[in-house]
Amino acid sequence: MKNRILIVDDSFYMRTMLKNMLTDAGYEVVGEAANGQQALEMASATRPDLITLDVILPDNTGLDVLKGIRLEQPDVKVVMCSAVGQEVIVNEALESGATAYIVKPFSEEKVLEIVGGALQNQDSDSSEA
Amino acid sequence: MKSREEEYREIFMAEALEYYDAMSRHISELEKDPADEKALHELFRLMHNLKANARAMGFNDIGEVAHRMETIFGLIRSKERTFSGSLVSVLFTGVDTLGGMIRAVDQDEEVANADKLLHNLDLLVEGEEPILEEDEGNADEDASRKLELSDLVYIQIKKLDHLLNLVGELIIDRDRILTLSQEIGNPALQAAASHLFRIADDLQYSVMDARLVNVGSLFNKFPRVVRDVAVAERKEVELTINGQDIQIDRNILQIITDALLHLVRNAIGHGLETPEERVRAGKPEQGSLILSAQTERDDVLIQVIDDGKGINVDQVRRKAVERGLVSAEAARNLDPSAVRAFLFEPGFSMAKEVTDISGRGVGLDVVKLAIDSLGGQLRVDSVLGQGTTFTLVLPTSIAVKGALLFELEERSYAIPLMHTDSVVSLQPKQLNVVGGILMARLLGENIPVVDLRKLLHDGDDALIPAIKTELVGRQDIIIVNYNNRKLGLIVDRFLRQQDIVIKPMSKPLDMIDLFGGVTLLGSGQVCLVIDVPALTRLFLAKRP
Numbered sequence: 001m002k003n004r005i006l007i008v009d010d011s012f013y014m015r016t017m018l019k020n021m022l023t024d025a026g027y028e029v030v031g032e033a034a035n036g037q038q039a040l041e042m043a044s045a046t047r048p049d050l051i052t053l054d055v056i057l058p059d060n061t062g063l064d065v066l067k068g069i070r071l072e073q074p075d076v077k078v079v080m081c082s083a084v085g086q087e088v089i090v091n092e093a094l095e096s097g098a099t100a101y102i103v104k105p106f107s108e109e110k111v112l113e114i115v116g117g118a119l120q121n122q123d124s125d126s127s128e129a
Numbered sequence: 130m131k132s133r134e135e136e137y138r139e140i141f142m143a144e145a146l147e148y149y150d151a152m153s154r155h156i157s158e159l160e161k162d163p164a165d166e167k168a169l170h171e172l173f174r175l176m177h178n179l180k181a182n183a184r185a186m187g188f189n190d191i192g193e194v195a196h197r198m199e200t201i202f203g204l205i206r207s208k209e210r211t212f213s214g215s216l217v218s219v220l221f222t223g224v225d226t227l228g229g230m231i232r233a234v235d236q237d238e239e240v241a242n243a244d245k246l247l248h249n250l251d252l253l254v255e256g257e258e259p260i261l262e263e264d265e266g267n268a269d270e271d272a273s274r275k276l277e278l279s280d281l282v283y284i285q286i287k288k289l290d291h292l293l294n295l296v297g298e299l300i301i302d303r304d305r306i307l308t309l310s311q312e313i314g315n316p317a318l319q320a321a322a323s324h325l326f327r328i329a330d331d332l333q334y335s336v337m338d339a340r341l342v343n344v345g346s347l348f349n350k351f352p353r354v355v356r357d358v359a360v361a362e363r364k365e366v367e368l369t370i371n372g373q374d375i376q377i378d379r380n381i382l383q384i385i386t387d388a389l390l391h392l393v394r395n396a397i398g399h400g401l402e403t404p405e406e407r408v409r410a411g412k413p414e415q416g417s418l419i420l421s422a423q424t425e426r427d428d429v430l431i432q433v434i435d436d437g438k439g440i441n442v443d444q445v446r447r448k449a450v451e452r453g454l455v456s457a458e459a460a461r462n463l464d465p466s467a468v469r470a471f472l473f474e475p476g477f478s479m480a481k482e483v484t485d486i487s488g489r490g491v492g493l494d495v496v497k498l499a500i501d502s503l504g505g506q507l508r509v510d511s512v513l514g515q516g517t518t519f520t521l522v523l524p525t526s527i528a529v530k531g532a533l534l535f536e537l538e539e540r541s542y543a544i545p546l547m548h549t550d551s552v553v554s555l556q557p558k559q560l561n562v563v564g565g566i567l568m569a570r571l572l573g574e575n576i577p578v579v580d581l582r583k584l585l586h587d588g589d590d591a592l593i594p595a596i597k598t599e600l601v602g603r604q605d606i607i608i609v610n611y612n613n614r615k616l617g618l619i620v621d622r623f624l625r626q627q628d629i630v631i632k633p634m635s636k637p638l639d640m641i642d643l644f645g646g647v648t649l650l651g652s653g654q655v656c657l658v659i660d661v662p663a664l665t666r667l668f669l670a671k672r673p
Contacts, residue, residue, distance in 0.1 A: 011178045012283070013140045017185065020133065024353040056177050083181045105185035 002028040003119050006048040008039040008065065009081065010058050014104070018052060018081075021108045022115065036060030040068050043076070050077040050119055052102070055089045063093055070097045077118040081106075133349060141186050142235050143283065148175045149228045156224050163212040173202040179227070190240045191230045197250035198223045210253070219249045219259050286379060289340050296333050297630040301649045303329040337378070337526045344422040344431065345373025347382050351393060351420055358397045365404050365415040366397055372422035377429045378526045381503055385431070385521060388496040392433040392519050393418070395493075400437035400517050410514065412436065427531055428505075428547065431521040440511040442468045452477065466613040469509050473497040473612055497612070501662050504530060504547050504645070508613055522547065530631060532648070533607065534624035534656065537581055541656040542620075543629055543648055548661035550608040550615060552623060557600040565594030565673035569606065569617055578606055578617030579668055585643070594673045611665040618664075631658050643667065 005027050009015045015032045022029055030046040033039040036059045043051060051069065055062035066078055080093045080101040090101050099118045102111060152175050158168040176199035183191035201220065204210040212220075226246050233240045249259035303325055310322035348370050359366040401407075401416035408414055419434040442465045449471040450457045460468070471477055475494040493507075500507045506522040524530060524547060531546035553571065560578060561568050567578040583592060606617040629648040645660035 010174065011144060011182055013137070013144050013182045013185075014178070016140055017137065020350075024350055026354070026357060056174050058171070058174060083177060104181040 002026060003049045004028045004030045004046065005115070006031045006033065006039070006042055006046055006051045008033045008051060008057070008062075009054040010034050010056075011054075014054070014081075018111065021111050025112050027115070034058075036062075036065045036068075039065050043069050044072055047073070048076060050079065050099075050115060052079050052081055052115070053098070055080055055082040055086050055093065061089070063089060063096065066093055066096055066098055079114060079118055132345075136346070138186065141182055142231070144182065145179060145191075145231045146235070148179050149224070149231055151175055152224045152227070156221060159212055160217060160221075166206075169202060169206055169212075173199060173206060176202060188230075188234055188240075190243060191227065191234070193247060194223060194227055194230065194243055194250070197247065197254060198227070201250065201253055204254070210256075215259050215261055216253055218261060219246070219253060222246060223250065286340075289336070290380070292336050293340065296329075296336050299329055300333060300628075300630050304650065340378050340380070340526070341376040342379045342382060343373055344375045344377055344382065344429070345370075347386060347389065348373050348420055348422070354390065354393060355397065355418060358394050362398050363403060364397055364401050366401060366418050367415050369417065369419045370421070371419065375422040375424055375429055376525070377422075377523065381523055381526075384499055384503055385523065388499045388521070389420075389431070389433070391493075391496050393420070396433055396435040396437065396517070396519075400435040400439075402438050406438075410438075424525075425522075427525055429523045429525055431523065433519045434516065435518075436516040439513040439515055439517055440469055440472070440509070441513060442511075445469060445471055448477070449474075466510075469511065470613045472509060473507065504545055506547060506610070506612075530629055531626065532629045532658065533626055534650075535605070535607065535620040536622040536624055537585075537620050539621075541624065541650060541654060543627075543656050543658045544607060544609060544618075544661065545645075545658065546626070548609050548611060550610040553606050553608065553617075554603045555606055556603060557597060560597065560600065560604070562595055562597055565592075567595045567597075567617075571608070574615070576608060576615045576617050577668070577672075578604075578619060581618040581620055584618075584664065584668060584671070590671070592671045592673050609661045609665070611661045614665055616665055616668055629656075629658070 005022055007015050007018050007022075007029060009018065009032075012034075015034070019029045019032065030048050031042040033042045036057045039051075039053070039057070053062050053066060053069075057065065060068075062080065066080070069076060069078065074097075077099040078097070080090055080098045081104060082090050082101060083104045090098075093101065100114050102114050152172060155168040155171045155175070158165050159172065162168075176195045180192050180195035180199055183189070183195060198220065201210065201216070205212050210216060223246060226241075226243055230240045230243070232238075245260075249261075252259045307322045307326055310318045351370065352368055355366055355368045358364075396418055397416075401418070402410065402412075404414040407416065417434075417436045419432070421432045421434065423430050423432075446460050446463070446468050449455050449468070450460050452474075454471055454474060454477075455463070473493050473496075475492070477492060477494065497507050500521055500523070504524055506520075508520040508522070509517065510520070511517040532543040533546060533549050533552070534541055534543050536542070551571075553569070555569060559569065561570075563575075569576050569578050579592070580595075604619050605621070605623055606619055607623075608615055608617050610616075631646040631648055642663050643660055644657045645663075646658045648656050648658055650656050
């Protein structure tokens, strides 16, 4: 089975880039959310293996979304996407249960390395790498 | 061809201009009410996004300004600065400057130097007083500021679907009005009707055109797929992509995505040999895989071509007999293309072992279903030892289909041109009866022919074996083609060729799966659209 990923970012440009990178690498992008409300709804509807979550969103902050998702789905991997300068939020996110983080602007290699790494923990007992 | 870089650039520009508009709005709101936290958060978020996107695009000048603006809005949020005094005019200048920079990038102009602004922003970050010039925030500048909207609009495909449906309705009524105007014979009405005809035609093509995307937007995803599959299968593959700029309806491309993925995986997994096998067969080590698109009349042809081992027809024949799809005797008489058609039967797999990449229980029948649902065709050609070619024949647009209209028992029917091979009129002596089935020999090919009236009416029982003496005079025959199988249908009369808009049938007619839908003719007459795949299957099931 392909790993299923939900992308949460308020920028269409960022979502498009991430989606291309991830689908090219053979992941299935199950949804794209542009705000916190959508993110929570889609996470619960699609039950992804991994969520890429922008730290700054229009309605909630990424942190609130992270906490909301964690309440419902303790096992989903969450990779925070931040830009330079948000180290404080990233730290708090990691403490609140984020799996890893990517710093924007990101390279394809970096994204795949971090997403792959985050999923590896989950798959370590199955045959799929 | 639109490359991925161009696509990213277009999206970046559209979004950046949107961000600029929103920033201008929110900074004015903040000026009116410095306690407006929502506006402040939005400004912070927009700067953040613009910074990240601009840096990803390599527009570092924009990134630098947006970064500092973001920092200052962040400081205002954390109450370390207040939105007042000289800070306000520097931030306004900042927003204006960003707008100018975005426009400059859009028009491939040089981005103006922003050092002074950057310095002022740095001073504000440090908590120092910025250096303002006399005319900063002056009304002159406001007056010369241009208001510009993006040239690009993003639209949900749902809205385009709706538009296309409306156009479909319009075309039906247009044809009706045209017919009525001819019956009434009023010249002014006729002139208006023919004007309406042209305009509706233009409208239809414009809407269809708005939905077209380059095949390249799908093809460009394949180099990566091919590389990964090749590595997993230990094959060496050189991928060639042709015809990326051929245009096709976006929904059609969406529907065939999985089918194409499957065919490509299949070609690498089962079609191409390992480098060692290829060398032994006297071929270059590296296998060739070609993805190509081209237009043929109104259709788009997409091909997946490999130079691998090809399909062993005898093996397929054996397997088809084993699976009980055909009797051993009948199988012997089938020509290679009819045998290869078995590959598209549900659950028919030639894979001996299920590898990781292909053969995951999804067979070619799924590919076939996807293509059928579009009213397209899937063909396979193969030369043993030399390779295999899968051809997808797809309509350019989903809404309007070319169709052949004919009459049977005083009713009109339509057959999509996609499935019609040719139209012939034959004398009875040009037809032979073989095993109870009429056969026509056309261009060196033996084609079964059936009286459509009998096929439609004779219930579930097998067809009564045909007798030549039943045929009187010239027979109008439509040769349809489905899944490499040709079938001649005897009809009463050919009418004409026409573009039709197919509508789904309402209950209880939708129970009859021989018809793919209905269309309304200009006369207001309802015309059933023949579903050629279903009709072919019915003929195979009922043949004597």
